[in-house]
Amino acid sequence: MPQSDPNVPFPLTRPYFDQEELDEIGKVLDSGWVSQGPKVREFEERVCDYTGAKHAIAVANCTTALHVSLLALGIKAGDEVIVSDYTFPATGHAVMYCGARPVFADVRMDTYNIDPELLRKKITKRTKAIIPVHAFGLPCDMDALDEVAEEHRIKVVEDAACAFGGKWKGKYAGTMGGVGCYSFHARKGLTTGEGGMVVTGDAKLAEKMRGYSVFGMTTAWAREKGRGFQIPRFTYLGFNYKLSDIAAAVGIVQLRRLDKVLRKKRALARYWNEKLEKIPGITPPTENRGAFHVYQSYVAVLDKGLKRDRLIERLKPMGVQAQIGTYASHIQPVYHSKDKCPISLELFKRAIALPHYYAMSESDIDKAAARLREAMRGSR
Numbered sequence: 001m002p003q004s005d006p007n008v009p010f011p012l013t014r015p016y017f018d019q020e021e022l023d024e025i026g027k028v029l030d031s032g033w034v035s036q037g038p039k040v041r042e043f044e045e046r047v048c049d050y051t052g053a054k055h056a057i058a059v060a061n062c063t064t065a066l067h068v069s070l071l072a073l074g075i076k077a078g079d080e081v082i083v084s085d086y087t088f089p090a091t092g093h094a095v096m097y098c099g100a101r102p103v104f105a106d107v108r109m110d111t112y113n114i115d116p117e118l119l120r121k122k123i124t125k126r127t128k129a130i131i132p133v134h135a136f137g138l139p140c141d142m143d144a145l146d147e148v149a150e151e152h153r154i155k156v157v158e159d160a161a162c163a164f165g166g167k168w169k170g171k172y173a174g175t176m177g178g179v180g181c182y183s184f185h186a187r188k189g190l191t192t193g194e195g196g197m198v199v200t201g202d203a204k205l206a207e208k209m210r211g212y213s214v215f216g217m218t219t220a221w222a223r224e225k226g227r228g229f230q231i232p233r234f235t236y237l238g239f240n241y242k243l244s245d246i247a248a249a250v251g252i253v254q255l256r257r258l259d260k261v262l263r264k265k266r267a268l269a270r271y272w273n274e275k276l277e278k279i280p281g282i283t284p285p286t287e288n289r290g291a292f293h294v295y296q297s298y299v300a301v302l303d304k305g306l307k308r309d310r311l312i313e314r315l316k317p318m319g320v321q322a323q324i325g326t327y328a329s330h331i332q333p334v335y336h337s338k339d340k341c342p343i344s345l346e347l348f349k350r351a352i353a354l355p356h357y358y359a360m361s362e363s364d365i366d367k368a369a370a371r372l373r374e375a376m377r378g379s380r
């Protein structure tokens with residue numbers, strides 16, 4: 001059921017839904033249980049089946065997933081958490097929500113992911129955790145990161161917001177550190193509109209995270225299924241970070257279709273790569289050995305001297321919607337950071353996200369690439 005805007009023939013993204021989602025939503029509405037309930041539980045189980053994670057807790061979005069992860073790990077004021085700099089600032093914000101300080105580590109120019117060697121240099125006595133970000137769906141080299149984390153006995157929280165279904169050496173993104181966080185926002189490969197999930201292999205941590213997501217009490221559905229009349233107790237300060245059963249119903253259908261969506265998006269990314277290799281001044285994204293990239297977004301890098309923002313503006317009237325890749329966190333005023341991350345800064349200035357979505361065709365890419373080539377001529 002893809003809706004298209006004739007003025008934007010090549011949108012940046014377009015989520016894909018069909019009758020299956022509508023049918024599942026209809027069933028939830030008919031059931032009368034529309035807030036967090038049995039569908040959320042089913043969605044969590046399906047995510048465990050898919051990723052191999054032992055425990056999954058559905059939440060309102062990935063930002064809340066990161067927040068409950070850090071809280072459950074005991075991150076607090078005075079602690080430092082090393083964060084991959086090139087990311088949507090939800091990652092750094094989650095650290096600040098706990099009263100801790102995000103310390104930003106630079107990324108690699110080829111993968112856009114945290115550089116394990118630079119990360120090592122950021123570790124101090126206060127470092128309690130690291131948050132690697134699987135940028136745009138390309139999983140980080142988790143072997144190198146786990147080695148640093150083990151050596152210094154620090155926790156790893158994977159920001160797999162963009163990487164649901166992505167793999168590093170056969171293991172799913174989100175399941176390799178102690179905790180993994182996913183986003184189901186509209187631009188992601190699997191979307192529930194807004195939504196998120198946190199996974200872990202640690203039962204105690206899972207229980208804590210679930211508590212943090214529901215006011216620090218037992219969930220309504222757990223009470224409904226429990227024995228006898230139960231009055232919940234509020235044992236610690238939790239939040240209302242719940243996902244609804246309506247959203248979960250959409251997620252279950254999206255998950256059933258995910259492998260098909262990823263196959264197509266990967267094929268389209270390869271096609272984009274072929275096109276960009278013939279356009280001077282732009283470098284396509286890489287997929288390093290061992291990684292299975294899900295291309296939440298297709299993000300390329302312009303050569304120095306090309307004016308990225310002007311290019312985005314020139315593409316707009318041509319019907320091609322483009323965007324920046326993501327943000328350099330350390331320069332955002334909210335963090336008052338003194339960290340230096342020159343590569344992330346370059347990517348913040350030079351990376352460009354191009355139209356890329358499941359319902360796109362190779363002929364759409366041919367046309368969008370031709371307009372890109374033309375627009376680039378006037379962007380020097």
Ligand SMILES: Cc1ncc(COP(=O)(O)O)c(C=O)c1O
Pocket residue numbers: 060061062063064087088090091133159161162182183184185195196
């Ligand atoms: C790397 C990264 N982390 C976290 C988030 C936050 O996700 P959400 O919008 O689900 O809170 C995003 C959102 O795009 C993201 O790209």
